[in-house]
Amino acid sequence: MQPGTEFPAQTFRVTRADLVRYAGASGDFNPIHWSDRQATTVGLPGVIAHGMLTMGLATQAVARWVGDTASIVEFSTRFANPVVVPDDDKGTEIVVIGAVKKIFDDGLVQIDVTATCQGEKILGAAKALVRHQ
């Protein structure tokens, strides 16, 4: 790994069933993640994915790139745009790419992460710090 190293894109399909699964696993039952009625009431176009599901998938992309989940010592992101998940079998697709930004003197590696859905950036300033052996 050196600054500029790019990692292969990781693609994740997200359907309504995945949102229900994430809601149950995480305990986040905010209705904007399962009810179109509630989502549109608060001004959203429809049911959206949990930001933490998106972050979870982005974290998994990093884990696969570096080959060791536990080497991730920090992960930080903003949620830039909602991921709208239609009520059909196909759902939507999240694409995660990343590149090494910097290697610090203490050996920590900063990986900048970009996640998009339908061509739009869904995470802002997403970055991971990983311990590199």
Added chain:
Amino acid sequence: MGRVYPPTPPYEVGREKIREFADAVCATDPVHRDLAEARAKGYSDVIAPPTFAIILSQNAGQQLVDDPAFGMDYSRVVHGGQTFRYERPIVAGDHLITVMTVEEISSRAGHAFLTTRHEVATVEGEPVVTIWTRLVIRGEG
């Protein structure tokens, strides 16, 4: 601002909860499911995917929803951003206590912005992860 909430009751991290969460975030590393694999890597039990820690933040954050002095309307809450800084992975069998501090509250363009910090440690006092959760509480109208 700067308000520190009382420590949460201990959260017991379960193996099956870790597996369930790993399935939900497509975490394929065997250390989340396979005890032998986790032990071979030096852990006492299976380890949680990194974002599993959000469960601790959510549980502690419930105090803001329940606090009449704070009066947060959950239906107006949007997740603005999230940071995790790990001392070590969360391991099945951990009993975790979270102390939440309101780090920042501000108001811009009719919306409120709230940052909470969550210090997660074992009941024995070993620090595990620090979590910053940034929420936007959307104004009415």
